[in-house]
Amino acid sequence: MTINQGLIPAKWAALTPDAQALYDVPNNRRMAWRELDERVRRLANGLRSFGLEVGDRVAVLTRNSVEFQELYFAAGRAGLILQPLNWRLGSAELARLIGDAAPRVVITSAEWRDVAKELQRDCDVPTWLEFGEGGDGSYEDLLARSSADEPVTSAKVGGDDPFFILYTGGTTGRSKGALHTHHSAAMGGLNQTVAERIVPSDVYMLTGQMYHIPVVLSMNYLRHGCPLVLVNFEAEQALRVIEAERVSAFLGITTMLNWMMAVPGFSGYDLSSLRNIQYGGGPMPSSIVRAALESFPCTLIQGYGQTEGPGMTFLSQEDHTEAVAGRHAHRLRSCGREGFVGRLRVVDETGADVPRDGRTAGEIVVKSEANMIGYWNQPELTARTIRDGWMWTGDIATWDEHSYVYIVDRAKDMIISGGENIYSVQVEEAIAAHPAVLECAVIGVPDEEWGESVKAVVVLKPGQSATEADIIGTAKQNLASYQKPKSVDFVDSLPKAPTGKIMKRELRAPYWADRERSV
């Protein structure tokens, strides 16, 4: 059985008790392993003191903070399942999520006091705790009055026992809770250990949100005994933190790297501690890869994964440096190859591999110990998603003879017109060739004759102009005739998720409002 992941601080409290485990930059708070471990033990015992049983849920609503990390470890050690909540959601959706997992305790930071009050009114949860400046102190009180002994559950729970629920689905539909176990979290971490080539001297800066998959990566650095630096990402501050804390690794998205490189006086920051940057959220244009490799004194890797399975593929350090040097340059458009732990295939509807020809599209399926064990409370959806151990990702891709994977589209964003599959990403790339286009999204809209037809929603660059015919004309140059947009909408901006991902569901919604096959 995999050890209980909540015991990570116990290991390092024994090996390097006085070394820094956490540095919470926004709250300017540092914590050594010894203190962290004691607080986690107290918190675990405190949670159990409310009568919670193994498998009960505990919800948390906060920005990245020391307490958030404590709660992951304490929930693990107490045999509980943590339900981290996305603080960007409105209180109605939060109430729905709390209804979904039915936690027995909800913990919020004082910053979300107003939201918490609404939730307390709407949700049937017996125990509410608060921490942080301006709060009622109930969280710290609990720690103070709870035993620092090792909870008995630490040695009994672990392995395939549930550890936390991460919600997904923001951009394509109703949220679903991906249920991860101690083992899947450890194996997701292992994918990263091997891909990033973690060394004991690393210092990890967490730029993502702990209510989402980046926590799997940051907890893995903690598992290596490496300190974790928590930030709410802002480019200039990130550079200062890297310099001051000797940060060696972080997870970014292309935009973050662009912002950082654009900070005035960029070259004046001492970034020599950097060893590797992992980026995600899709391929990085080769010009930016080149700029990043020149600007940051470290390696780059790209990771592709889902809430349901972190670290599915990686484009390696060597893939990047070789591509920049002109060898296999096209691989920068790939998300790389399957990670260390799992197996990945690209298959047709029958589950048979599509040809490794770099052209034939299929769905990505992954068999991996890093995968979630299922969707919380959704056995039917789980059974549809995981079949014979293979998880169907809903992502459409091609693969080549060396098993490099090229994401073509989300299955849900694929347009079917006249029986032809049309991948919106391909159409978007063709439209982007028009010089007046700032950004665009391609969706399927109802069509009496063809089922769906292709619509482009376009944002033009400030001060520039283009007609529908111009856009369609440009698109035609690089597309088959059936792929070209039939109509173009011009808008001022596109709806986006906090991650920067365009929310096509919102774009589609008005067109499908009265249809059976909604988005």
Added chain:
Amino acid sequence: MTINQGLIPAKWAALTPDAQALYDVPNNRRMAWRELDERVRRLANGLRSFGLEVGDRVAVLTRNSVEFQELYFAAGRAGLILQPLNWRLGSAELARLIGDAAPRVVITSAEWRDVAKELQRDCDVPTWLEFGEGGDGSYEDLLARSSADEPVTSAKVGGDDPFFILYTGGTTGRSKGALHTHHSAAMGGLNQTVAERIVPSDVYMLTGQMYHIPVVLSMNYLRHGCPLVLVNFEAEQALRVIEAERVSAFLGITTMLNWMMAVPGFSGYDLSSLRNIQYGGGPMPSSIVRAALESFPCTLIQGYGQTEGPGMTFLSQEDHTEAVAGRHAHRLRSCGREGFVGRLRVVDETGADVPRDGRTAGEIVVKSEANMIGYWNQPELTARTIRDGWMWTGDIATWDEHSYVYIVDRAKDMIISGGENIYSVQVEEAIAAHPAVLECAVIGVPDEEWGESVKAVVVLKPGQSATEADIIGTAKQNLASYQKPKSVDFVDSLPKAPTGKIMKRELRAPYWADRERSV
């Protein structure tokens, strides 16, 4: 569930089919992943064709070879348990081991044909296969006539299912089979992945024997997709192989490194491919650490473990370079700190931690997913050895405030000579066969070349006589050559505790009096 470790070749046959997986130097044979994977599938199906069920045993008697590696993977994929046999043992002991695990198939290389014939006479095993030059070709015939389809067992067996049995002598003298699972093998590998900081460009030279724990390490390099170079260690050849194959890592013992550095023209070899050397079998004198760091262009780490649990502790790369630079130089006498996967404690008889003072001795106990799940066929011994998840190693040590572990007494009285574990009780039993011997104790004494050599301290029966040559001659009849005593002392009586137990520490003391590290 951990994937079936037998599927390692399937992953790399998909990702890098034409890359070299194995280079068997003695047999001058290279094999790419595609071929290895197909042969493993055929072999797995072939073994199943004899009617073997999941959990049945298959024994193998051979030196390191391609076939040996194939058999590990095929056994895993067919759901069978491999029982690798130590070819240094005599046929009587081999027959006893075969009786212990009751394999349904025994596979031998033609080199052991005579031994195999004896075993066929003495053991009740239905199927015998042979491979290699001068053999009957039955192994290759089996592959040729068996299906190359994926065995159905590959997806059904793995995780905590048994994978192989490695025999160890232990303190009782009689061999015990440490039963490892797919998961424990993977986790033993993970200890090494993190400690050695494995990278995809590594090339691993296997200097140890595949019937023993080094196979866990070499299979782990294969899991990373790194090629494995099999040798029967000889210093000059090893240097040539490192140069020619661009070897980056290997597992050595102090003696091996000494021999290599003593090869005439050592500095003429191109060893620039080396990245890390792991050594084991006890601390390395600081003079040799310094020489090795100067002579080999790579890092050094020390590993300590047992057949029952590989990778229990590691003395890191930085520990070595710092010690040589004069910081914490005493740590070179330590075997380092607990590995990535497990927890280690040094405890008294009640299981309570002894003080971390570097002086108080206790027994090393380890809780780790890399541990065996138990001794084959020995539930009582297993229950005594693994209690509440903690494995009692029988090794006596101190630890310091930074959790560095210092072994003070080997697994009771085990002798390590030239990297081989020699169990004194086995040698004592062999000597006891001499009619003139009243009692005897076997200890390890310092040996410039082998680390330790075997000394017998003998009390003769009153009025009887025997020479050193007589005693050695008798011992040889029931021992492998490396186990026989190199010297014999005759004494009037042996020092004994009030309980009657021979106090070997007192016997050893005069020989080790002027040594840094008393054993």
